[in-house]
Amino acid sequence: MVFATEQKSFGFKKEGSRGVAEAAPDKFLAVGADANIDYTQTPIPDEKVRGSKARFPSAPGPKAAAGTIPDIDVEAGTIGDLLLGCLGGVATTQPDAGGAPSVFQHVFTRSDSVQLPSYTMFLARGLHTKKYPLGTFKKLSFAGAVDGKATVSADVVAKKEEDAAGFTPSFGAPKPLMFFKTDFRIDGISDLNVRSWSLDIDNNVEGLRTLSLSQDPRDIIAKGKFIIEGGFEIYFETDAQRQKFLANQAAALEIILTGENIEAGFDNQLKLALPGVRYTAFPLGNLDDLLGAAVTYAVEQDLGLGKDIEATLINAVGSL
Structure with a gap:
């Protein structure tokens, strides 16, 4: 029997103890059909000279788990976990605890910690279900077109692959953040000439390899600088921003997506x-x-504000 792509499902759970795999997911994402996490092993070839052109057997090499979870709709109820996983820092408050007790505000900022939040990620493929402990959201790639939903793709890195019990994902009604409620602001002013936008946030996590009696990395760490970059398409009515480019002057961008x-x-x-x-x-x-x-x-650090990126999420989710 063969297995259909529609049988694939993705879930995750924040780890209670770093690197210790959770038994089952507690959150689920509707994802693109090409979602996958590959667990690979790179053999170490035998290149010695023995008076013959015969290739002798290779030795077992390092293992790695990495993949991409593409084409996720940006929804206020689910994007917070991805932002926390990638950026690392969050402060949660209630803007009006008395008058609006179900409303929460989460402010995400870049963390300088070497260890970012870890998750056990689960991928069911019909053939089997696998879990990937010490999973980290390495890169988030946001995109917004002139006629569609805001989407995000997540590059992930994990420690290893393990067998997992099957699970039944649970989904509510889709509530994507849409193009017709997207406000793109340049230097504090809404610009109605922007046609599309993109934003990539890459924390540069990678496996920490030591002599730990394993082919798998010992930890997944972020030791380099974040790379935050993007783009947008815009029709010209003025060239004021282009002059900033020519003078290497900073600009401030805000992308505001509003839902229900x-x-x-x-x-x-x-x-x-x-x-x-x-x-x-x-x-x-x-x-x-x-x-x-x-x-x-x-994106560079604004020295006056002391920050390079800040994501503010308002939703009805009390904790991440």
Whole structure:
């Protein structure tokens, strides 16, 4: 018997003890059909000279678990776990605990810790169910088109692969954050000429390998700088931002995605604030026969605010 892609499902659970696999997932994501985590082993070849062209057997090499969970709809109820996993820092408050007790605000910032939050990730493929302890969200790639949902793809890294019990995922009604409720602001002003946008957040985690009596890495750590970059397409009405590119002056970007109402005065919302953007390309080009630019940018630290990225999420989820 063969197995259909539709039988695939993805879930995860934050680890109570770092690197100790959880028994079952408690959260689930609807993902693209190509979602996968590969567990690989790289043989160490025998390259010695023995007076013959025969290739002698290789030796067992290091193992690694990594993959991509693509095409996830950005929803206020689920994106918080991915932001926490990738950025590492969060502060949760209630904006109006008395008047709106079901509303929570989560502010995510970049963590300088070597160890970022770890999750056991589960992937059922029909053929079998596997789990991947010490799973880390390495990179989040956001995208927003002019006529669709905001989406995110997650690159993940884990310690190893283990057998897992089958699970039944649970999903509520889809509540994607949409193009017609997306506010793209440049230097604090809504720009109605932006056609699409993207944002990549990469924490550069990798396996820590030591002589730990195992082919698997001992830990998954973030020892390098974050790489935060992106782009947007914009029609020209003014070249003020292009002049900032030519002068290497910083700009501030805000991407605000609003969803359904939670309680009076509060909507589901995700705001991605990038106060220290430096444009890396701002060409005079052609967008659908109109003068426009496919802009790219890199995010740097804003020395006045002391931050490079801040994501503010308002939803009805009390804890992450």
